[in-house]
Amino acid sequence: MLNKRISLIALGMLSATQAMANDQAESKGFVEDSSLKVLLRNAYINRDYKDGRADKAEWGQAAIGTFSSGFTQGTVGVGVDAFGLYALRLDGGKGRTGAQGIDFFKKGDSGNAADDLSKGGAAVKFRVSSTTLTYGDQMPALPVLSYDNSRLLPESYTGTLITSKEIKGLELNAGRFTAESRKSAEGRDSGGLKSINVLGGSYQFTEQFKAALYASDVEDVLKKQYVNANYVFPIDKDQSLTLDFNGYRTKLDDSYVRESGATGDDNKIWSLAATFATGPHSFTLAHQRSTGDSNLGYAYGGYQKGQGRVGDGGNTIYLANSYWSDFNAEDERSWQLGYGLDFTAFGVPGLSYNFAYVRGDNITTSTSEGGTEREIFNQFKYVVQSGPAKDLSVKLRSSILRVSQKSSEYNVSGNEVRVFVDYPINIF
Template identity: 65%
Template sequence: MTKYKLSAIALALMTSVPALAASQAESNGFVEDSSLDLFLRNAYMNRDYGDGEQDKAEWGQGAVLTYNSGFTKGLVGFGVDAFGMYGYRLDSGRGRAGAGGIDFFMIDDDGDVERDMAHAGAAVKARFSKTVLAYGDQRPVLPVLSHDDSRLLPEAYTGTMITSNEIDGLTVHAGRFHAQHRKSDEGRDSGGLRQIEVLGGSYQFNDNFRTALYASDVEDVLKRQYVNLNYVLPMDQADTLTLDFSGYRTKQDKKWDNGEGARNNLWSLSANYAWDAHNVTLAYQRSSGDTGYSYGFYQNQGEVGDGGTTIWVANSFWSDFNAEDERSWQLGYGYDFTQYGIPGLSYNFAYIYGTDINMGNGERGGEREIFNQVKYVVQSGAAKDLSVRLRSSVLRTSNGYAADGNEVRIFVDFPIDIL
């Protein structure tokens, strides 16, 4: 797992709800603590498959306007969060768009790709002390319910979430959601989710050691538990060694799993050593049990409903290396060009090799991926914080496990603080 991904996961665990760490006693008011942000994304994805599989490509422009109010003053503060999203299709790759591929836009009843898409949502919230209760449309970022923001527009969920920080270093989440808005569809309940319940938290013991424990229950689909241990060991001359363990245990519901009730265990252990502008990652990942790891949209059974990025393990790139009985190893490298006078420019590389995939016919399959990403973030001026990210993956498989493919992603993101 690369250093930037470890940092993103740690931040997400501690800050999944706006202003959640603040105390109600510190409230300046509904308007005074409010914010209004516009996020623009121009996204292009292309997947060039082998073995005769249909290639996929889409290009679109998205915009997400987000308003987060402050809390009214008093013992209990009240507020409102709202968002509006719009996506416009620039190109559908000459028939290579639609669900099952890139999934920027849905295909309508006539077989045509939708020209655009719009969706809006809001949530009311209340805060007592350092505990926030929110009900409505939300975008949770948890290891057992993580909304997908890897395409043009993000997913959203409708339901209730409690986030508490009453104990220093401890963040607790409890929630129940009854509707899922797909990233490529306008419908509030387009994900087919019946209900998902989540419970868990993370605890920062000190500056170096953090742990997390979460569980979820997707009604009539599956039950899942997650554990994470993360330790940062300071070295000489500001070097650091980061050790991370992440693991899932899943039991699928018999109603959803054709009466099988299959189980899966998926875990990863990674070590990241960072010095000067460099960081190197070594990781091992293991999937075991009766089936592979299911999340987001699972092709055989249909929707899972826990979000398209709910797989917080080390070897999750284009492939997640999460097939039945799969073992995978990763060698990763990252470089920050700041010391060469180009602050904001970074490069990340990873080679992941997977073996022992149970093909169900007595054969064992394998896969390997070469991942490259170059990212530049503008540091100052009118375009400050605008980022350009170029990502490519080369995926090759063996023994007919899946189709080979080459993937290219170009994302231009521009967050703008309006208020």
């Protein structure tokens, strides 16, 4: 059914003749609008577990090159996108690699992590008016299929994606992907994805109000729907209150329930965040709640090959209370108090700080009810504003996560530190 819907909406997108938007008419040409960028990334993650299991840490240096051509001129524009990725392991291994949540370098059959890895991909794209069809290797960023770029190398997917912006403020997306490249391994389908169909869009109703609705179908795994509503209340010149609602509903396929050993197949999870911004300060209060009969809670991300997970992208969790823990267990309720500070007002442009305290309770596992967890999150980020190192960023992040004994089947206590240094270079 979703395949038919995607075909129908794709036909509608490609045949649209709205006069309100026509990006293709503004095309300067294949070469003239081309860009080549290289991101140099040095990344380190350390996890100090508190339940007796071995600590894990990975450190690596990556080079991420991306090329995006312009579109040829004419009614139908044609272009090409491509990327090349390389990563070098710097930590030497010694049994500290292999944490599922870090996943810089996948362990091989020998049990050792690779010393380095490299891969690339390319896609051809076609544009009519303000509707683009892209086929090939891509990095989609949609609420129901969002690639993970929060580790050393990014994930990527192979398939077709149509994006239409024919009407001002409205973006429609429809796609089908049949392969997933794991961020820690070489190969176009190292993630083992069978297929995923995605469909949805977002609309900017007014300058203050925006909403989105999406759906996906991961073959033999689950069906998922997503809704978002975001409203910004201007209060004063430098004050505002933002309300942001996000919600997912997932329904596991019967075959996946049997193979994974899950109990139940349904989950609903939502979050509502209120952020008050005044000058350089922001204050956030958020609540998140998971309901349903699935002991997996809100299922997302991971890889079907080797992990038996969903395969819809490591960032497919557009929820308020997602830090080291996602606070997405069965029946879990969580609250967040957050604070942000922009140091520009204090004479240090480019420096920012974020803090969050999140507490979850009412966690259900196969052996207990009423479990709890809590996390303290801190992050400093600095972006160089000028000079030869302009746009170089340094991000230092830490999390302290404590999980009750009743919740040990769901999560694990520990201290985490992340250090990321990103240096983007625009070649042309």
